[in-house]
Amino acid sequence: MRDETSAGRVTLAQVASQAGVSLSTVSKVLNGRPDVSAPTRVKVEELLDNHGYRRSTPTAPEAPLIEVVFHELDSTWSMALIRGVQNVAKETGVSVVLTETGTRHSPGADWVEGVLRRRPLGVVLVFSTLPDDLKKKLWSRAIPFVIIDPAGDPEPDVPSVGSANWAGGLAATRHLIELGHRRIAVITGPEDMLCSLARLDGFRSAMGMAGLTPDPALTRFGDFHVRSGHAHALDLLGAPAGTRPTAIFAGSDLQALGVLEAARVLGLRIPEDLSVVGYDDIPPAQWSSPALTTVHQPLVEMAEEAARMLLRLRRSDRTDRPGSPPQPSGADQADTRIEFGTRLVVRDSTAPPPGA
Template identity: 85%
Template structure:
């Protein structure tokens, strides 16, 4: 096999010669085999990178798999994303493999070595960032990847699918303001995640435009899970001047708020109003049914999977488009590698006017 470089062409035999190893050792590194020492692997990887090596996807044996990577896999929210990827996999005769990396938002070198051995058609990462060295390893093996809701601001060369988090936070807060609430608390996600910060920024913007000061004591950072919603809500609702409304940055956190209210014998929306985020299936079946911000999780995952299949035929990964996409997006060419879906408020039974303002 011959490999394209920026200055000409180089064979794998030449890479082996320059590294002082056998051709079979270079092949082992390319295939992610574990039986190569770390120093040798590093030397070969450096030479492959220096020569701009990129394996031809047409010539590489691939498993008929799409791999989806979560740092945590324990919620209905995750199941919606899996369902979206699975929908596309079924359409194209592929299978789906799941990987859980733990609490890290950036999967490590051990993960990427496993991917090189499995050699899927592509990888969907959720709430992740990818260091440059991992990106280069995937690109060099012609394994495309797409990130759903990147943990940080993705670089221009990183394909991603997200939703309008700022607009969602704005809509949720405006709804509460329009009902007459002024003392509004927010329980968002982790401080190091772009989507949770964007939802918080939308909350702050709505409050600012309404001329309502944000009380720092009412701003809480959680982890998007039930337990953090329950813990923060219990503290907020037992304060002397408790909020009349809570905006939870995820439906799971909102379910935690519901549990805290039950323990404290508080009624929703009679004693305080509650808005969630995501519109997972459980939201409409909670008691009361949850007012929430809908983001199309299944559609986002479907688009990420379709983007992977398009990127398989693209060398190198294309630059992002600066043109806003229609919502829901209908990709028209391989340059569509940064897509943002719209969000919308779904009003149900968990919101009402504040106590004392009802006629």
């Protein structure tokens, strides 16, 4: 076996010599074998990359599956994304495997070794991005990946599917302002996630357009889960009647459900005493009591598009040097960063403020 570089040729024996390992160890790294220490694997991979080694054929058979990777799987939001990927997988005759790992920013460090052994057709990741070393390893094995609903701002070489978070925050807040609300609170997601900040910016823009100044005391950062919505709402709504908000815009439906429960505990009626708007339009939103006004984020469609994008990348010609992203050809190249629109769904949890 031999490899190509921009300056000439180098044999795997030379790579082994430079790395101070045996030729069989280099072969194990190339084949994704687990019985190689992490430092040795990194050293060999770096030398292969530096020499421009190109794997002209797969070193292991591809598995006819799409891997979907989350940092958590315990939410209706996750289920909607899984359903979207499954819809496309069923159409194309492949299977779906789920992995839970890492934090909301990136997968766990040990995840990539497993995916290199599994060799799926591609990977859909629900994270903000991937560290450079993980991207290079996936590219070196010709395993495409797509980031869905990016929580950060993916680099230009990272295919991604997201939604119009700023516009969603704007629409939710405008609805409350048009009903007559002026003292509006916002409970968004983590402060280090772009989608949280974009929804908050939409809220602030709507307030500014209406000539209103948001009260900093009414802005809270949570984690998109029921508990954080409940805790922040108890604090916000525990203020005297004249100073507490008459409406709350929650950055997720789960947080909004927590707000509804806090209002119930405090004896406040929805929407007579307090209006609530959520975000996502997950199935439980229409069955809450009262039914939740929310911003519809097309989660299933976003996941379907991410899966289709992945399969397009899978079919693309990969003639790039190792450590570089696969480049889709033709029209596909313009379709690797897609943003879906959002829309307001008005139900029964919003009304004019008391006394209006």
